Amino acid sequence: xxxxxxxxxxxxxxxxxxxxxxxxxxxxxxxxxxxxxxxxxxxxxxxxxxxxxxxxxxxxxxxxxxxxxxxxxxxxxxxxxxxxxxxxxxxxxxxxxxxxxxxxxxxxxxxxxxxxxxxxxxxxxxxxxxxxxxxxxxxxxxxxxxxxxxxxxxxxxxxxxxxxxxxxxxxxxxxxxxxxxxxxxxxxxxxxxxxxxxxxxxxxxxxxxxxxxxxxxxxxxxxxxxxxxxxxxxxxxxxxxxxxxxxxxxxxxxxxxxxxxxxxxxxxxxxxxxxxxxxxxxxxxxxxxxxxxxxxxxxxxxxxxxxxxx
Amino acid sequence: xxxxxxxxxxxxxxxxxxxxxxxxxxxxxxxxxxxxxxxxxxxxxxxxxxxxxxxxxxxxxxxxxxxxxxxxxxxxxxxxxxxxxxxxxxxxxxxxxxxxxxxxxxxxxxxxxxxxxxxxxxxxxxxxxxxxxxxxxxxxxxxxxxxxxxxxxxxxxxxxxxxxxxxxxxxxxxxxxxxxxxxxxxxxxxxxxxxxxxxxxxxxxxxxxxxxxxxxxxxxxxxxxxxxxxxxxxxxxxxxxxxxxxxxxxxxxxxxxxxxxxxxxxxxxxxxxxxxxxxxxxxxxxxxxxxxxxxxxxxxxxxxxxxxxxxxxxxxxxxxxxxxxxxxxxxxxxxxxxxxxxxxxxxxxxxxxxxx
Numbered sequence: 001x002x003x004x005x006x007x008x009x010x011x012x013x014x015x016x017x018x019x020x021x022x023x024x025x026x027x028x029x030x031x032x033x034x035x036x037x038x039x040x041x042x043x044x045x046x047x048x049x050x051x052x053x054x055x056x057x058x059x060x061x062x063x064x065x066x067x068x069x070x071x072x073x074x075x076x077x078x079x080x081x082x083x084x085x086x087x088x089x090x091x092x093x094x095x096x097x098x099x100x101x102x103x104x105x106x107x108x109x110x111x112x113x114x115x116x117x118x119x120x121x122x123x124x125x126x127x128x129x130x131x132x133x134x135x136x137x138x139x140x141x142x143x144x145x146x147x148x149x150x151x152x153x154x155x156x157x158x159x160x161x162x163x164x165x166x167x168x169x170x171x172x173x174x175x176x177x178x179x180x181x182x183x184x185x186x187x188x189x190x191x192x193x194x195x196x197x198x199x200x201x202x203x204x205x206x207x208x209x210x211x212x213x214x215x216x217x218x219x220x221x222x223x224x225x226x227x228x229x230x231x232x233x234x235x236x237x238x239x240x241x242x243x244x245x246x247x248x249x250x251x252x253x254x255x256x257x258x259x260x261x262x263x264x265x266x267x268x269x270x271x272x273x274x275x276x277x278x279x280x281x282x283x284x285x286x287x288x289x290x291x292x293x294x295x296x297x298x299x300x301x302x303x304x305x306x307x308x309x310x
Numbered sequence: 311x312x313x314x315x316x317x318x319x320x321x322x323x324x325x326x327x328x329x330x331x332x333x334x335x336x337x338x339x340x341x342x343x344x345x346x347x348x349x350x351x352x353x354x355x356x357x358x359x360x361x362x363x364x365x366x367x368x369x370x371x372x373x374x375x376x377x378x379x380x381x382x383x384x385x386x387x388x389x390x391x392x393x394x395x396x397x398x399x400x401x402x403x404x405x406x407x408x409x410x411x412x413x414x415x416x417x418x419x420x421x422x423x424x425x426x427x428x429x430x431x432x433x434x435x436x437x438x439x440x441x442x443x444x445x446x447x448x449x450x451x452x453x454x455x456x457x458x459x460x461x462x463x464x465x466x467x468x469x470x471x472x473x474x475x476x477x478x479x480x481x482x483x484x485x486x487x488x489x490x491x492x493x494x495x496x497x498x499x500x501x502x503x504x505x506x507x508x509x510x511x512x513x514x515x516x517x518x519x520x521x522x523x524x525x526x527x528x529x530x531x532x533x534x535x536x537x538x539x540x541x542x543x544x545x546x547x548x549x550x551x552x553x554x555x556x557x558x559x560x561x562x563x564x565x566x567x568x569x570x571x572x573x574x575x576x577x578x579x580x581x582x583x584x585x586x587x588x589x590x591x592x593x594x595x596x597x598x599x600x601x602x603x604x605x606x607x608x609x610x611x612x613x614x615x616x617x618x619x620x621x622x623x624x625x626x627x628x629x630x631x632x633x634x635x636x637x638x639x640x641x642x643x644x645x646x647x648x649x650x651x652x653x654x655x656x657x658x659x660x661x662x663x664x665x666x
Contacts, residue, residue: 007515010515011515014508014511014512014515018504018508108347108349111349112349115349115350115351115355116351116355116546118528118532118550118551118552119532209503209504213503213504213507214503214504214506214507214527214529214532214533215532216351216503216527216528216529216532216551217349218347218349218350218351218501218503218527218528219346219347219349219350220347220501221503221504221527223499223502223503223504223505225504254505254508255508255511255512258495258497258508258509258511258512258513259512259515259516261494261495261496261512261662262462262493262494262495262512262513262516262518263516264493264661264662266663268665268666269496269498269665270498270665273496273498
């Protein structure tokens with residue numbers, strides 16, 4: 001087979017497109033977890049975002065309303081989680097799991113009327129520049145605005161956590177809510193905000209799936225991507241840049257294994273299908289094996305409820 | 311006066327009869343067990359369309375969706391049988407053993423199992439559709455419409471149903487165009503729009519200009535639309551999702567069979583049966599042919615459709631060779647149902663190996 005340089009560009013572009021929902025949801029969850037809250041409801045928030053985006057697009061016809069509406073839906077459903085875990089001090093793990101089950105159920109219920117309706121075309125940027133540069137053209141141009149946002153997000157997140165005052169506050173709350181509270185920081189408020197932000201990003205990830213990646217609504221269409229996003233956060237040791245790497249490897253292997261099948265590489269297909277999961281974990285474990293750094297970036301009070309007693 | 315009396319007597323008899331039939335009909339309750347959500351717009355969706363036809367015919371129906379093919383299925387079946395259902399349709403292959411097991415416990419309830427082969431008790435029937443006949447038509451269209459001579463095929467799981475489809479499709483495509491290659495990609499899912507789209511994209515990037523699918527979502531035809539290649543709808547008419555890409559769809563039409571069987575229960579004429587219906591009986595339906603296809607191809611397809619329906623043409627007519635060149639079906643012979651039901655080898659011309 002002749003390896004055409006533009007062919008490689010096309011493959012990389014599809015890998016990036018498949019990584020978008022993972023990056024969005026992971027970066028959102030990362031902020032939530034950095035504030036010390038473990039929200040296992042990513043899959044549920046994502047699917048709520050997917051149905052909300054699709055439903056609003058169909059009903060209002062406006063893509064802007066749909067995208068922001070999906071984020072708002074993510075915020076609303078994560079508010080339930082925030083209220084339960086922060087105000088009523090429920091267990092993070094159990095509440096998160098319940099959120100996922102709730103999200104899948106309610107999205108199916110709302111979605112009943114939207115099955116079998118074709119989606120709308122989502123506008124792409126710089127379509128004309130695609131053929132101007134070999135290899136880089138299809139990688140850089142002709143994508144949706146959400147795509148570009150997703151690839152900027154890990155860097156923004158990294159800068160936010162390291163260089164901004166609010167970022168430091170979030171980390172302080174995640175590491176030692178007691179000390180942060182003694183410093184006069186409103187721990188609950190910070191955690192509420194971080195949970196809601198995580199909800200918004202999961203909602204956006206869902207909307208990307210139902211409006212841009214595969215424009216349609218069908219039940220369970222997130223297909224477990226929320227769980228993969230959760231795993232990426234942990235295996236990247238709460239580092240947004242490593243999330244980007246992990247999401248690219250995962251998306252990359254999923255797509256490359258299809259190409260290997262189509263070319264006719266004689267490797268058992270089951271092994272190829274399992275490859276993305278295995279390799280992503282191995283790579284992330286290997287690049288994050290510095291235990292000092294892990295200790296620094298792991299939010300020490302992750303998943304522990306904080307109850308200010310006075 | 312006499313005439314009037316007779317007339318009213320007759321009409322009241324007719325009325326009484328209709329009422330009795332209606333009353334009997336109303337009493338029969340049918341239940342449906344689904345593997346997926348009714349909102350999948352594919353396999354389960356089409357079964358639910360069939361259920362609605364039963365409902366429209368005046369019967370009460372119940373359904374349970376998303377039932378795993380495990381001990382859960384048994385529990386659901388037992389509960390449905392216990393709660394006064396007269397006939398239960400179990401619409402996935404994996405319900406085969408639970409269906410037979412529960413059927414033994416409830417000899418008065420009729421069980422109808424889709425795509426299986428076990429009928430261990432007199433109250434179990436099986437039914438399936440000859441989708442491969444539809445794929446013969448798709449193969450004929452694909453072989454004619456391709457310019458790159460590379461046809462992509464997104465497959466789900468390596469089971470006889472899927473292998474049979476790939477073979478029937480490839481044989482038909484080769485017949486009209488000996489130079490074609492069928493590239494198979496196994497997605498190992500029935501239903502994951504993201505993954506299906508990625509698989510289709512990989513095939514398109516590798517030069518396939520016609521994409522066939524044996525997975526359930528509309529993601530593949532949409533990807534084909536975006537890339538400007540042709541595709542075929544699966545299970546239901548997918549034309550509105552990709553008006554330019556979709557040349558036709560193979561639809562699963564369970565309604566008439568379901569209505570028939572529920573009526574048989576109501577009339578007391580139900581008996582054990584093994585049904586395998588194709589285009590001829592209307593269980594497999596070919597959607598409208600797209601006008602992008604040249605007129606002579608369209609008329610050829612129409613004729614092929616009629617010949618498949620009448621039995622004049624069989625999808626697996628010899629000589630058929632497997633990948634290694636061994637004779638599978640001799641010249642002039644057709645593959646029998648036993649061979650079709652257990653088909654686990656590729657025919658010549660399909661690339662790659664069947665995943666084990």
